[in-house]
Amino acid sequence: MKTMVYIKDVVTLKLNQDKCNGCGMCVKVCPHAVFNIEMGKAEIVKQDYCMECGACALNCRQAAITVLSGLGCGCATGIIENYFAGNRKDCGCSSC
Amino acid sequence: MKQKNRQMIIGTVNTPIREIPQVATKLYWGAVKVRWLIGRDHYLVAPGLYATGKPDESSDVFVTANYKLSFDHLRKNLDGIDAWILVLDTKGVNVWCAAGKGTFGTSELVHRIKVTRLGKIVNHRKIIVPQLGAVGIAAHLVKSLTAVCPKPIPGTIKQSQTNINPRILGEIVDHGFRVIFGPVRAKDIKAFIQNRYQTTTEMRTVTFNFSDRIKLLTVDIVYARYKLFAAFAIMFLLSAIDPQGVNLIQAINNGLTAMILITLSYFTGILITPVVLPYIPVRMFAFKGLISGFFLSGILFLTGDLGVGYFGIAAWFLLLPAISSFMTMNFTGASTFTSLSGVKKEMKIFVPIQIFMVSTGLILYIINNLT
């Protein structure tokens, strides 16, 4: 099944292939199949599908991946509530 | 909470450590109520270890959150499987969101493994975590933090030190738990086990199809109702204004009309737009909501429901799309593919537009009442 693509070219996901050892963990944890292992190295194949959840960066023991992740999901309600409540890292909405 | 737990517990399973509660794998109607937030706060499961079927020391361990829906979902899908369920304390929040907040995280998992003495109950060192939990759980850290070596690691464990291999500190007694990330959806668990604990791309990928969207809507609608009441109150107040001062009959008449119109745009933003999400050919949620809001205003204009005054009609053409846009923008939190950078970008563009539309709309509404 196809997932939907959100806004293009905004995602902060970055991969440093020099540090990568091709363990494949990023492929296993990504919910949007953003990575692929090619010739013993990870590569980003679907950058725009990334939702910046941060699972790959957290689980890469080589620290080859960086991404600015927020609440685990991009959420306008969360951003608004954070804005008014001063950055508490909690969205507090029930849908999440 | 105690009572709820008792309902689903059907027996106990003996282990060398203690008796573990055995839970039913058939559900009752509790899940339906949670969707509508009825007594949602009571839908917690006590953290700890549970059993489905008659597990022994070689049975699999599945990890979940202590949100009752997550737990129920898991046990239902473990029907016919002898397994252990390790429930983490996520304060009643589901796996994904708790992982984002860090409560479904490495330290809670390590803590829970230790307090339940899981290492004494099972003889293997494999623990199955739902893949969406990877947002909060670092597999390699869980392994090194649950490893046991005779010499304790000196000092407190800092983030930078946690991936120290315990091997170098002495002979290891326990290699620690290896986290295996299981399928996103609990219904794939049996296929996952058959596939020798390997997830396929399908099992790993989050979808966002029609039924997913419908399920999320119910929670969203009930949650956002307070904003709606605030809007009603404002419109009743503004409707009272007339050239002679205050007109209560007009307040009630126009206020009621306003209430209906606002409700319509509210549902357009929160219900209709999300349902037809993929078919509106722009990417930004706020823009999608704006478009469907304009459609709504157009329809209402043609049916004559926006009134007759030019200013009034113009006011509604600004207010209704703005409300719809705002509500759809908030749906980003419930969707499963929006990135934080993306949401920030669209908010930067659309929040000023929404504010402008609402304030201009309200001014026009007042002018309409005064002329």
Ligand code: SF4
């Ligand atoms: S998890 Fe890190 S080291 Fe492993 S393949 Fe991915 S980028 Fe490379």
Ligand code: SF4
């Ligand atoms: S941040 Fe999440 S969605 Fe983006 S690549 Fe990493 S795991 Fe995939």
